Each structure stands twice: as C-alpha cells, then as structure tokens.
Amino acid sequence: MSGEHAGRFDGRIALVTGAGSGIGAAVARGLAAQGADVVVTDVDGAAAGATAEHLPRAHPLTLDVAESAQVDTVFDEVVRRHGRLDVLVHAAGVDDPVAKEWIAEALxxxxxxxxxxxxxDDAWRRVMRVNLDGTFHVLRAALRVMVPRRSGGVVTVGSSSVFDTQAGYPHYAASKADAHAVSQSVAKEAIAFGVRVNTVAPGPTETGMAARTxxxxxxxxxxxxxxxxxxxEEIADVALFLASAEAANLVGAVVLANGGRFTV
Structure with a gap:
C-alpha cells in the first residue's frame, strides 16, 4: 500500500467481509493504514480476530454472509457501536475444491x-448461497444503513471468470456473473441516494484459495x-480506490484486474 494515500479514509467507519485471509485481509490492512476504523468479519471468527489484532482501531466479528440474519445483526452492531457505516468491501466468497480436482485430473x-x-445439488447451492445470496444480503444491509445518510462507498469482489468462463466450473462462473449483475443493478438504484457501488473482478490472485488450487x-x-x-495487496489497492472519493464518478463499474490475460 502506497504511503501517498495515508489518511485517505481518516474518520471513516469501514466493514470488510471475508477479511480473515486473502483479498479481504489485505483490504482491511489497507483501510486501517489509511485511517479507517475497520470492522473485520469472516465466517472463521478466529481468522477475523487474527487479522484485527494487528490493526489499530479494528474490531473482529464472525459473519457467514449466506445467513441473512447474521448479516443484519452485524450491520446493526456496526451502527450501534459507530453510529454509521461509510465504506463496505465485500470480499467473502467460496470456490469448489472438488470440482477443481476433477478439472485438474482431466488436464x-x-x-x-x-x-x-x-x-x-449441494455443491451448486453452497457456491450460490455464499457468492450470490451473500452478495445480496450484504448489499441490502449496506443500503439500509447508508441510504438514510445519503453517503457510502461499496465495493464487491467479483471475478474475471465471469468473462472467460472455466470449462467444468459452471456454478462458480454463474455465482460471480450473477453477483456482478446484482451489484450493477443495486449501483444504479443506490446512486440516487448518494451511495456508490462498484466491483473489482480479479484474475488469478495469490490467496489461500489459490494455494489450494x-x-x-x-x-x-x-x-x-x-x-x-x-x-x-494489488487487488486490494483497486478496491480501495473504488471505495475512495477519487472514484467519485465510477458507479456500477466492473474493473477487470487480471494482468492483461484478456480484455472485455
């Protein structure tokens, strides 16, 4: 994270999902380094705690984004503690290790x-519940908090696999494509109330998920x-830009961050 952005999120209250590892953890570190108070959430509460303990002004919470009641409870807790929410980065997501093994065996x-x-059906629903349903749950909760204040920056983490679908990975591609569409539809609605929603679509990224590939x-x-x-950290930098005032004219954007593998 570049020092030139120190203070970019001073005084802001931020929430990051999937922040126990990977892109979410990098986003949480970047927000904290740039001045935000960060609510660090993950389905693995211990992992959320491990990220938060190294950050100033950070508070960990356990959150399964597939469970709408849990999402609403966490957002209510943020408002109870801080009075508002300024920034949301939704990085929580899952892959399918079994399907990946089948693809690798074929290769x-x-x-x-x-x-x-x-x-x-269980494998299909697991991926869709987290990647698609979870995105809807989180966006809905964010708007409930941000719209009354007419302010907020939201970033969802999608995937470049939406545009270059992997053979044998239909549930992941569908879940991320749908999550992009949900984010863009919500973006067009939310901007009328001062809330910006954008998406970063990474290509292959060194995370715990990639390490299991x-x-x-x-x-x-x-x-x-x-x-x-x-x-x-490179993907987190894109997410932080989209969440910042520097991206004021970006609404409903899907920023492809895949290192030049393809363009759309």
Whole structure:
C-alpha cells in the first residue's frame, strides 16, 4: 500500500467481509493504514480476530454472509457501536475444491473435463448461497444503513471468470456473473441516494484459495505473455480506490484486474 494515500479514509467507519485471509485481509490492512476504523468479519471468527489484532482501531466479528440474519445483526452492531457505516468491501466468497480436482485430473490426462453431470445439488447451492445470496444480503444491509445518510462507498469482489468462463466450473462462473449483475443493478438504484457501488473482478490472485488450487490447474493459468498471479495487496489497492472519493464518478463499474490475460 502506497504511503501517498495515508489518511485517505481518516474518520471513516469501514466493514470488510471475508477479511480473515486473502483479498479481504489485505483490504482491511489497507483501510486501517489509511485511517479507517475497520470492522473485520469472516465466517472463521478466529481468522477475523487474527487479522484485527494487528490493526489499530479494528474490531473482529464472525459473519457467514449466506445467513441473512447474521448479516443484519452485524450491520446493526456496526451502527450501534459507530453510529454509521461509510465504506463496505465485500470480499467473502467460496470456490469448489472438488470440482477443481476433477478439472485438474482431466488436464493431467489430456482429456476434456467432465464436471457438470457429476455436480450435485449441494455443491451448486453452497457456491450460490455464499457468492450470490451473500452478495445480496450484504448489499441490502449496506443500503439500509447508508441510504438514510445519503453517503457510502461499496465495493464487491467479483471475478474475471465471469468473462472467460472455466470449462467444468459452471456454478462458480454463474455465482460471480450473477453477483456482478446484482451489484450493477443495486449501483444504479443506490446512486440516487448518494451511495456508490462498484466491483473489482480479479484474475488469478495469490490467496489461500489459490494455494489450494491443484498444481495442474495452476500451471494451466500460467502464461508468460501476461503478468503472473496478482498479490492480494494489488487487488486490494483497486478496491480501495473504488471505495475512495477519487472514484467519485465510477458507479456500477466492473474493473477487470487480471494482468492483461484478456480484455472485455
């Protein structure tokens, strides 16, 4: 995080989902370094606590974004403690390690992946509940808090896989595409009330999720013509820009941050 942005979020109250690791944790660190009071949330409460303990003015809370009642309770707690919410970065999300293994096995065997006909309802719903339903729950709660004050900056973390879908990964691609659409629809509604919503769509990024990706699949993402895997901090920098006053004219944007792998 560049020192030139010190103080960019002075006096702001921020909430980050999925902040126990990866992009969410990097965003929480960046917000704190730039002056914000940060509510650090994660489905893994211990991980949220581990992120928060190294930050000034940080408070950890356990949050499963797939559970709407939990989301509402956390946002109510933020308002009770701080009186408002100025910035939200929604980074919580899940992948499907089993489907990734099936894709990797196909790559190693030099055959097309066969996932869709093997994909169970539970696997489909798990990804959709967190990545899509969770995005709706969080955006709804944010607007309930921000709209009455006619102010707020919201960033959702999507995926470049929306535009370059992975064979054998239909539930993840669908969940992120739908989350982009939800974010953009909410953005067009919310701006009338002074609340900006935007999305960053990362390509391959070095996170705990990426570390669990099978080696064969990681090699499949390698391309010497483009930048290698982004760092979580690089994606966090984009999210922080979108949340800041510097991005005042960006509403409903989907910023593709994939190191040049493709454009849209």
């Amino acid at each position: 190693v065997a030099d055959r097309p992946p066969e996932v869709t006909r093997r994909l169970g 099978p080696a064969a699949l990681r090699r499949g993402f390698a391309d010497p013509r483009v930048r290698s895997y982004a760092t979580a």
